[in-house]
Structure formats: structure tokens, C-alpha cells
Amino acid sequence: NAGVTQTPKFRVLKTGQSMTLLCAQDMNHEYMYWYRQDPGMGLRLIHYSVGEGTTAKGEVPDGYNVSRLKKQNFLLGLESAAPSQTSVYFCASSYEEGDTEAFFGQGTRLTVV
């Protein structure tokens, strides 16, 4: 049982490049989330999904896009990376709202130079 798996774990991008972060969960969870973690700011929600085929904006969505074509996968895209997007990105999933905990991936450390 792998839980929540993020790919890749590390990446360095040049300004203007694009990339996609993959989050996969094998727990049949409906809800999935992308957060970014920056020093002194905790985790902030970028986008989330409450089921296959749905996405919604979180607190800091600008510069990111997401897709949830399959229930088990939640993709985070950066179309044109900027240094301000240097961060650690965490994916999380939960079975349903409220009553269960969210399970987190190990994180992706992204540096944009």
C-alpha cells in the first residue's frame, strides 16, 4: 500500500520552462489537494479536487493549473515557471470531507532559477 506518491521528488527548472507534478493515491480517495510550503508561511492550498473530473481554486492558484482525469491521479502544472514558484509542493488526499484525516505525499522540492 503506497499511500500518496509524488513524482518527481526534486526538480530544477529555468524561468519560463514548464513541468507537471504527478500525485497518485491508491486509497480510493475522493478528495485531493495540492499545497505549497514556504518558510514561515505553513502550507497554502493551490488547487483541490472533490472528485474525478472536478477541480477548484485554493488560496494561491495563480500560475498553476491542475487536472483530475482519473480518480487516483491529480496533476499540477506550471506553464511558465517563475522564481516565486520555488517551493516544496505537497499533495494530499482524503476519503471524504471532515471525518477522516488527509494523507500527505513526501513532497516535491522545486527550484526555479
Add this chain to the structure above:
Amino acid sequence: AQSVTQPDIHITVSEGASLELRCNYSYGATPYLFWYVQSPGQGLQLLLKYFSGDTLVQGIKGFEAEFKRSQSSFNLRKPSVHWSDAAEYFCAVLLYNQGGKLIFGQGTELSVKP
């Protein structure tokens, strides 16, 4: 607006000493509250959660937290800290009926002196 505040950015305690990490929240409805721990280079692990009922909740690794509605607080405690408890701790509130989003505090980094 909903928010979570952890007033202490960094705390250092001696091994064997007691620990209390503070968390205050601002949320209009009954809060669902969580404490997560993050070891260096790792993801977040749930320590404990409060949904309703007994205001003193027990978690893993000997941690407990007390929900105080009158003070809008959910402080984390441990009677005797171990060196392995050194990590970053995050308090969070769940936005119910809003997609299950979590609002996190800024985090408190715990160092443990031998």
C-alpha cells in the same frame, strides 16, 4: 476570514522536559482541528484531531491536545519530550462544506537539547 496562528516560530526544550505548543484559530463554525508533524525532508503525519466530544484528545507518540472554545485555542502538549520529537509542528483547521480544505498555521519548529 478563517485563520490559524501559531505564535511561536521556534521552541527549544530539554529532553525530558514538558512541552506545550500554542495554536489559536479563527473560524465561525464548530472547528475540526488537527495537529500534524513534519520531520526533516518528510511529508506531514497526523498526530491527533478534534471533531467533537471530549475536549482533551490523545494522539500518537504520547501527544495530547486540549480544545478550548472560549479561548479559540487547541494547544499541543507532551509531558516528557524525546530527542526524536525534534520536528516542525503544524496546527490546522478544516473548512467543512468547503471541499475539506485545511488552513494551516505557520508552523512551530521544535528543537530538543540533550
